[in-house]
Amino acid sequence: MSAKRKSWKNWVLFLASLVIVFLLGLLVSSITERKMEAKYAYTPVNKVKPGEPRNEKWGENFPREFESYYRTADSTFRSKYNGNASIDMLEVDPRLVVLWAGYGFSKDYMQGRGHVYAVEDIRNSLRTGGPTGKEDGPMPSTCWTCKSPDVPRIMNEHGVEEFYKGKWGKLGAEIVNPIGCADCHDSETMNLKITRPALIEAFERQGKDIKNATHNEMRSLVCAQCHVEYYFNKNIPGKEGTPYLVFPWDDGQTVEDMETYYDRIGHVDWIHKLSRAPMLKAQHPGYEVFKMGIHGQRGVSCADCHMPYKTEGGQKFTDHHIQSPLNNVANSCQVCHREEKDVLTKNVYDNQDRIIGNRNQLERLLVRAHVEAKQCWDLGATEVQMKNILHGIRLGQWRWDYAAASHGGSFHAPVELGRVIGKGIDITQETRIKLAKLLMTLGFEGDVPYPPIETKAAAQKFIGLPMEKLKKEKAEFIKNVIPKWDEEAKQREANY
Amino acid sequence: MGKLLRLIIPPKEWRTPVVILLGAILGLTLYALIESKAVSYLSDDPKTCVNCHVMTPQYTTWLNSSHREWATCNDCHVPHENIFKKYAFKAMDGLYHASVFTTRNEPEVIRMRDASEVVVHNNCIRCHQDQVVDTKLASTVSNHTANMTDRKCWDCHKEVPHGKIHSLSSVKYYGKVPEEHQETVPGWLKNYIEKLDTKSKE
Numbered sequence: 176m177s178a179k180r181k182s183w184k185n186w187v188l189f190l191a192s193l194v195i196v197f198l199l200g201l202l203v204s205s206i207t208e209r210k211m212e213a214k215y216a217y218t219p220v221n222k223v224k225p226g227e228p229r230n231e232k233w234g235e236n237f238p239r240e241f242e243s244y245y246r247t248a249d250s251t252f253r254s255k256y257n258g259n260a261s262i263d264m265l266e267v268d269p270r271l272v273v274l275w276a277g278y279g280f281s282k283d284y285m286q287g288r289g290h291v292y293a294v295e296d297i298r299n300s301l302r303t304g305g306p307t308g309k310e311d312g313p314m315p316s317t318c319w320t321c322k323s324p325d326v327p328r329i330m331n332e333h334g335v336e337e338f339y340k341g342k343w344g345k346l347g348a349e350i351v352n353p354i355g356c357a358d359c360h361d362s363e364t365m366n367l368k369i370t371r372p373a374l375i376e377a378f379e380r381q382g383k384d385i386k387n388a389t390h391n392e393m394r395s396l397v398c399a400q401c402h403v404e405y406y407f408n409k410n411i412p413g414k415e416g417t418p419y420l421v422f423p424w425d426d427g428q429t430v431e432d433m434e435t436y437y438d439r440i441g442h443v444d445w446i447h448k449l450s451r452a453p454m455l456k457a458q459h460p461g462y463e464v465f466k467m468g469i470h471g472q473r474g475v476s477c478a479d480c481h482m483p484y485k486t487e488g489g490q491k492f493t494d495h496h497i498q499s500p501l502n503n504v505a506n507s508c509q510v511c512h513r514e515e516k517d518v519l520t521k522n523v524y525d526n527q528d529r530i531i532g533n534r535n536q537l538e539r540l541l542v543r544a545h546v547e548a549k550q551c552w553d554l555g556a557t558e559v560q561m562k563n564i565l566h567g568i569r570l571g572q573w574r575w576d577y578a579a580a581s582h583g584g585s586f587h588a589p590v591e592l593g594r595v596i597g598k599g600i601d602i603t604q605e606t607r608i609k610l611a612k613l614l615m616t617l618g619f620e621g622d623v624p625y626p627p628i629e630t631k632a633a634a635q636k637f638i639g640l641p642m643e644k645l646k647k648e649k650a651e652f653i654k655n656v657i658p659k660w661d662e663e664a665k666q667r668e669a670n671y
Numbered sequence: 672m673g674k675l676l677r678l679i680i681p682p683k684e685w686r687t688p689v690v691i692l693l694g695a696i697l698g699l700t701l702y703a704l705i706e707s708k709a710v711s712y713l714s715d716d717p718k719t720c721v722n723c724h725v726m727t728p729q730y731t732t733w734l735n736s737s738h739r740e741w742a743t744c745n746d747c748h749v750p751h752e753n754i755f756k757k758y759a760f761k762a763m764d765g766l767y768h769a770s771v772f773t774t775r776n777e778p779e780v781i782r783m784r785d786a787s788e789v790v791v792h793n794n795c796i797r798c799h800q801d802q803v804v805d806t807k808l809a810s811t812v813s814n815h816t817a818n819m820t821d822r823k824c825w826d827c828h829k830e831v832p833h834g835k836i837h838s839l840s841s842v843k844y845y846g847k848v849p850e851e852h853q854e855t856v857p858g859w860l861k862n863y864i865e866k867l868d869t870k871s872k873e
Contacts, residue, residue, distance in 0.1 A: 185685055192692040199699040205773055206706045213724030226857075331859040366853045375856060375864055388855050396855075413870075491735075491834070 223362040226331060228324040229668065230355035233362075239487055244355065244495035247289025252502040255524050256531065257582060259498055262286035265631040270538045272634035273545060273626065274572060277448030278456060279313065281638060282645055287582075290354040290497060293322045298657060305648030306344030307656065314343040315418040320371065321401035324357035325350040327370040335372050339417050347656065348663035359397040367393040371400040377422035394476035395462065402477075404433060404460035404577075406442055428463035430577045430595045434570065448638055450548035452565040457576035464581040468588030480507040499583075523586050530578070530585035533596045537575045540603045544568050547610040547623045554617040564613065567606030574599030712765055715745045723768070725777045728837040736832035747794045748787065760790065780838045788823060795824045 219236035227233065234241025252258045264284045265271055275281040283301035297303055297318070306312030317339045320326055329349055330338045338346075361368045369375055369385055374396065378385040388396055407418035423442075426432040434455075443453040465471045470480075478493065483506040485494045500507035501523060504516045512519060548564060578584060578592045578599070585592055614623070628634035635642050681689045704710075711719040721730040733739060738747075749764070750756045764787070771777055783791065796803055809816045818827060829835055856864070 185682065188679075188681070189685070189688065189692070192689070192696070196692060196695045196699065199696060199703065202773065203699055203703045203706060206703060209723070209772070210706070327857070327860070330863075335863055361854070361857065364853075367855065369856050370860065372860060372863060375860065376867070379864070379868070386855055386861075390853060393853075393855060486836070491836075 224671070225362045226324075226328045226357055227362055227671075228328050228352045228355075228357055229671075230324070230352060233356040233360075237356075237365075239492050240495045241356075243485075243492075244497075245291060246496040247291045247498065249496075250288050250292075252499065254499055254501045256527055257286060257499065258502070259289050260286065261288055263631065265634070268538075269628045269631050269634035270542050272631060272638060272640075273449070273542045273628055274538065274575070275456075276545070276638040278445045278454070280456070281635065282640060282642075293353040294351060295353070297322055299649070299653070301645050301649055303343055304645070305650075305652030305656075306342065306347075307652070309345045309347075310342055312342050312344045315339070315407065316341045316343055316345050317407055317418045317420050318343050319346055319350050320373070320420050322354060323350045323352050324355050324370075325352050327357060330372070336414055336417055336419070339419050344656070347660040348667075351661065351664040351668075358400070367397050369393075369396060369400060371420075373405065373420045373422055374400045374403075377424045380425050391474065391476055394478040395465075398477040398481075399462040402459055402461040403463060404428075404458050406437075406444065406458075408440075408442075410440075424463075428460070428466065429591075430574055430598075433460075433577075434573060437573075447545060447568070450545040450565065450568055451552065451561075452545075452548065452568040452572075454569055455573040455576070457573060457580045460577060460581045461583060461587070464577075464584040464591065465587040467591045468586075470587065479510075483507045483510065526589045527585045530589055530592050530596065533593070533600065534575065534578055537571070537596055537599045537603060540600065540607065541568070541572050541575060542628070543623070543625065544571065544603055544607050544610060546626055547607065547614065550619065550623045551610065551613055551617060554614070554619060556613060556617060560613055560616075564606055564609050567602055567609065571599050571603035571606060574602065712761070715743050717744045720744045723772050725772065725781070725839060728839060728842045729781065729833055731842055732833040732837050736834070738832035742798070742832075746798075747791050750790050751794065751797065760786075777839075779840065791825075792823050799824075 221232070221235050223233055223236065230241065230244065234244075247259070250259050250261055253260045253262070262285065264286055265281075271284065272281045275284075279302035285296070285300070288296060302314065303318065304313040320339075326338070329346060358370055359367055367390070375385050385396065403422055405420055405422050408421045409416055409418055411417070411419050411421075423433045423436045426436045437455055442455070444456040445454050446452070447454050462477075465477070480500040481497050482493050482495060483500075483503065484491055485506060486492075494503075494506070496503075501520060504519055508519045509516070514522075545568065548561065548568065551561060551564075574595050578596050581587070581592070626634075626637050628637055632642070708719070708722050711722065717730060717733065720726045729744075733744070745757075745761075749761050802808060803819060825831060
């Protein structure tokens with residue numbers, strides 16, 4: 176029996192079991208340890224606070240993304256019509272001054288530069304004027320909405336409605352970081368996030384839930400927070416007087432759908448200074464028009480072409496140098512299309528040439544319609560006589576602007592824009608026939624002369640803009656107010 | 672048998688410490704099995720393969736490849752002739768991986784062993800049989816037939832499916848295994864929208 180076993184054997188068995196337990200313990204601790212390792216192996220070095228607005232802070236963890244983002248500072252690329260260079264669009268095309276008479280864009284309209292200039296450029300634009308304090312200036316606070324990751328921070332701190340309230344000067348010291356990381360990313364998981372309420376609200380009103388968006392949809396939707404048509408609604412029940420940012424998508428996203436919406440609620444962006452027409456300003460329905468084109472229809476996302484993948488030192492990552500794909504054909508177009516770079520570029524330019532040819536024609540017709548309408552008023556036309564004419568001008572220019580402001584639209588959806596401009600020409604010419612009849616009734620003979628608008632300065636003089644005064648106000652604002660904003664912001668951020 | 676039992680069963684005065692030790696062995700074994708998610712290794716879920724973080728480059732490269740839509744890790748990396756062969760190979764491979772990982776001997780760039788290469792190559796053919804016997808490919812791709820017979824598929828199709836670069840240092844934050852569902856709206860904004868909704872319903 177075992178009792179008769181020699182005692183040294185018992186001790187050996189005991190010690191052997193002890194060793195087994197010891198080794199098992201080691202194994203278990205190794206498993207636990209290496210699991211912890213996995214948790215930390217791929218975790219960013221520095222903690223980014225939720226909603227951190229300073230892009231550099233995110234950049235410490237993501238140097239590749241940050242450095243490529245920062246290359247949006249490069250403003251040297253000019254494509255045939257746009258690019259990222261600072262182009263004075265009113266100088267290129269002084270007709271715009273007449274089309275926007277009475278509206279901010281007639282004062283100053285520069286081709287947008289990279290995201291990194293968002294705050295600098297809105298401060299320097301003549302459109303935002305020269306506020307001397309928090310309570311004056313021509314623009315509402317809402318104009319900040321797309322300019323900075325400080326916006327979701329302030330919306331979170333003060334409330335969304337409170338953010339929209341008041342003048343543009345109100346938040347000057349708060350909004351200092353240009354469009355960047357926190358506008359699209361979650362600080363914890365780095366997942367894509369929608370941080371602007373207007374897009375979520377527009378989805379809700381259409382009965383869609385943005386929370387169900389797929390990752391691929393999100394790669395366009397984060398762009399659609401800003402690159403869309405929008406307006407400021409001051410008549411929302413319970414929020415009267417606040418210029419609340421709204422996307423007019425309730426009836427759909429075509430030019431007619433949005434027009435139906437605007438006509439139904441009676442929205443007017445401004446009264447035209449010459450023709451007194453109740454105008455609509457199309458902002459930049461880039462996302463809407465993109466969705467109607469073939470790339471949008473096939474499920475390509477904005478990031479696929481504007482932020483294609485790249486590799487650096489063996490690491491594959493998304494190029495955050497958001498720019499025209501024409502400056503990076505190899506990584507955008509040629510990932511799918513096997514043609515030569517020059518051929519692909521030519522295809523794009525050919526489409527743009529064709530669209531812009533008709534767009535220019537529509538522009539000339541609209542200039543004529545505005546001055547002819549002014550002539551009617553000068554000859555004593557009545558409101559009743561002018562009503563349909565003014566509505567025609569509104570609809571014609573809305574179509575022109577929808578096509579012109581949807582930057583890249585002539586590439587994204589050339590057929591749709593061709594249709595929109597064609598209809599715009601039709602509406603505007605029909606309106607001009609009515610104008611011709613009315614001019615005859617009023618006893619006018621001959622042609623209303625095309626205005627002398629060969630240069631930006633001449634056009635601005637023609638519509639009566641006090642440019643010297645505007646520039647002086649701006650210069651004083653830049654000299655006196657901006658340094659104060661920056662100082663205040665610096666002190667605040669030092670305490671983060 | 673009786674002899675063996677006699678050797679193991681302890682004498683009366685030894686029973687208490689032996690029971691305690693046996694309990695410790697059993698407990699630690701269970702803990703090890705649970706902590707290492709041992710059961711998951713019976714499944715075909717690719718997430719199992721990233722139980723060890725050193726496989727993250729392989730997992731993420733696959734996750735960004737077209738094979739993600741059709742083939743899991745096991746579809747290519749274990750044999751499929753029959754279930755016994757499958758699990759025998761899996762057990763062998765798994766124990767090898769586990770021992771390398773536990774002794775911290777993992778290389779910077781993981782490469783297949785010869786046995787694995789045979790398995791993977793057969794699995795390429797298993798799904799891509801049509802391409803292997805396609806006369807159009809044979810006539811349009813130069814030397815396709817010859818290359819097919821004396822090379823492995825990936826000698827030419829180098830980027831399929833893991834890409835050319837998959838060393839341990841090639842992934843940084845991208846190594847994170849994505850969650851199934853991603854929240855698309857931050858908490859503060861979700862609260863605001865929900866409040867608006869309840870207000871408009873009132």
